[in-house]
Amino acid sequence: MVILWENIVIAMLAFALLYFLLDRYAFNKLYAVMEKRRELVKSQMDEAAQTREQAITYVEQQKQALEQARQDAHEIIERSKQTGAKQAEQIIELASEEASRIKTEAVRDIENEKNKAVSALREELGSVSVKIASKLIEREVQNDNVQEELVDQYLKEVGGRQ
Amino acid sequence: MHDSPIIKFGGFDLDLSALIMLLVSGAIVFILARLSVRNLSVENPSKLQNFMEWVVEFVQNLISSTMDLKKGKAYISLGLTLILFIFVSNILGLPFAIITDLPANFEVFGKTIEATIGLDPGQYAHVLWWKSPTADISVTAGLAAIVFILMNYLGLKKNRKHYLKHYLEPFPIFLPLNIIENLAKPVALAIRLFANIFAGEVLISVILKMKFFGIPFLAAWQGFSIFIGGLQAFIFTILTMVYIAQTTIHEEEAH
Numbered sequence: 001m002v003i004l005w006e007n008i009v010i011a012m013l014a015f016a017l018l019y020f021l022l023d024r025y026a027f028n029k030l031y032a033v034m035e036k037r038r039e040l041v042k043s044q045m046d047e048a049a050q051t052r053e054q055a056i057t058y059v060e061q062q063k064q065a066l067e068q069a070r071q072d073a074h075e076i077i078e079r080s081k082q083t084g085a086k087q088a089e090q091i092i093e094l095a096s097e098e099a100s101r102i103k104t105e106a107v108r109d110i111e112n113e114k115n116k117a118v119s120a121l122r123e124e125l126g127s128v129s130v131k132i133a134s135k136l137i138e139r140e141v142q143n144d145n146v147q148e149e150l151v152d153q154y155l156k157e158v159g160g161r162q
Numbered sequence: 163m164h165d166s167p168i169i170k171f172g173g174f175d176l177d178l179s180a181l182i183m184l185l186v187s188g189a190i191v192f193i194l195a196r197l198s199v200r201n202l203s204v205e206n207p208s209k210l211q212n213f214m215e216w217v218v219e220f221v222q223n224l225i226s227s228t229m230d231l232k233k234g235k236a237y238i239s240l241g242l243t244l245i246l247f248i249f250v251s252n253i254l255g256l257p258f259a260i261i262t263d264l265p266a267n268f269e270v271f272g273k274t275i276e277a278t279i280g281l282d283p284g285q286y287a288h289v290l291w292w293k294s295p296t297a298d299i300s301v302t303a304g305l306a307a308i309v310f311i312l313m314n315y316l317g318l319k320k321n322r323k324h325y326l327k328h329y330l331e332p333f334p335i336f337l338p339l340n341i342i343e344n345l346a347k348p349v350a351l352a353i354r355l356f357a358n359i360f361a362g363e364v365l366i367s368v369i370l371k372m373k374f375f376g377i378p379f380l381a382a383w384q385g386f387s388i389f390i391g392g393l394q395a396f397i398f399t400i401l402t403m404v405y406i407a408q409t410t411i412h413e414e415e416a417h
Contacts (some may be wrong), residue, residue: 004168004300007180011295011304014184018191018247023239026195030214031238033202040204 126155164261164290165277166298169270178270183295187251194246221245224400229407237406239314245399248296248305248355252391255294255363256384275342294359296394302356306348308400314344317409324412347405351398358394362387 130151165179198214207215221241225234266281267274277287295301317325329340365383369376 002305004175004177006174007177007298007300008307011301012186012308014188014198015247015305017244017310018188019240019243019342021192022243026192027239027242028200028216029199030211030218033199033207033211034215037204041344056167085379102374124409125395155333 122155122158125158126151129155164288167270167289167291168276168364169273171273175276176245177298177300179289179291179293180295180298180301183251183254183289183298184301187247187254187295190254191243191246193331194250217246218242221399224396225403227265228400228403229411234403234407241399241403244305244402245395248389248398249395251294251296251392252359252394253294253303253388254296255292255359256387256391258292258364259290259363259367260292262291263287264289293363295364296355297360299352299360302352303348305355305398306352309351309405310348313347313402313409316406320410321412325350325409328409347401351401355394355398358390363392376404 019057130148133147166180168175169178171177194210195214198208199209201208202211210240218238222231225231225237225241228234255346262317263286264275264278265286266278266283268278268287269275275287277289281287292316295303329337362383366380366387369380372379
């Protein structure tokens with residue numbers, strides 16, 4: 001086995017040439033693609049992390065909104081219950097007031113009617129009794145004022161006894 | 163022993179077999195790399211692209227185990243070329259060898275092959291054309307020379323003060339020892355690679371002498387040779403990176 005210095009030089013030249021060719025025409029592109037993929041993966045992972053964070057905030061917000069809505073609903077129900085009770089009370093009160101008013105009016109009307117009837121009856125009775133009396137004593141007794149006063153007095157006594 | 167097809171060319175000894183085999187392995191590596199980057203895709207890589215990316219990552223890991231990857235980024239292409247070229251070279255001699263028996267004064271391109279000069283008529287020279295280029299110590303010496311030049315150049319350029327100071331450590335009297343150590347590195351690289359691959363091919367030709375009985379041994383040895391080829395490529399590459407790291411990187415903790 002002999003060592004040829006020409007072979008050494010040829011091997012060095014061949015290797016150097018291969019190195020430059022590969023570096024220039026093959027590896028550079030490969031590195032670029034690998035770098036690109038690394039960036040792609042990194043950006044996707046960042047994006048995923050961001051999305052997850054957003055999702056967490058959204059869920060939190062939704063929870064709060066739900067809680068708020070539940071509270072609101074509860075309040076509304078409470079309030080409507082209170083209003084309903086109040087209204088019922090008012091209606092009952094109004095109704096009882098109305099009822100008592102109608103009752104008093106009715107009582108007064110009855111009183112009035114009674115009084116009217118009594119006075120009408122009294123007048124009727126007075127004139128009827130005067131007529132009866134005048135018929136009885138037509139001839140002897142003059143139709144003077146004294147007698148009429150007497151009759152009125154009696155009738156008042158009759159009316160005062162009621 | 164087989165002879166090499168050497169011709170005299172303008173005062174130079176040209177080894178045609180080394181030339182051809184260097185050309186073939188370089189072409190195979192280049193075509194492989196070009197095919198793998200033909201349809202580059204970020205999201206849907208082809209199988210070959212996946213394989214090439216795996217090799218790139220393998221080399222990246224290898225470099226990052228010897229130095230900071232930020233500084234080592236520039237050497238990824240070097241490591242890739244080394245590992246691919248040496249692996250392909252190691253494998254090339256495994257499937258077959260081409261040996262011709264040449265008569266006296268056989269001529270190629272009008273030049274006489276040296277080994278056939280002065281042969282009697284009826285005598286033949288066994289000339290080996292197809293082999294692993296790394297089974298030639300001149301070729302592995304060339305690769306080791308590149309590593310040697312590169313590591314000393316990079317050491318002088320990037321780390322001059324500590325690189326030079328390193329020769330006088332731990333005491334100035336160690337200077338010859340340090341120089342020998344430095345020179346021994348490429349020699350060890352060249353001889354290790356050459357011896358492994360050459361021995362593999364020698365053993366293959368020995369097994370072939372067993373004719374049919376040798377088939378199972380040959381199968382086992384071929385498989386093992388592929389493993390050795392990969393291993394030697396790996397060792398050569400990682401040692402290159404270790405040497406470059408040693409000369410270029412000055413670690414404060416070490417002193």
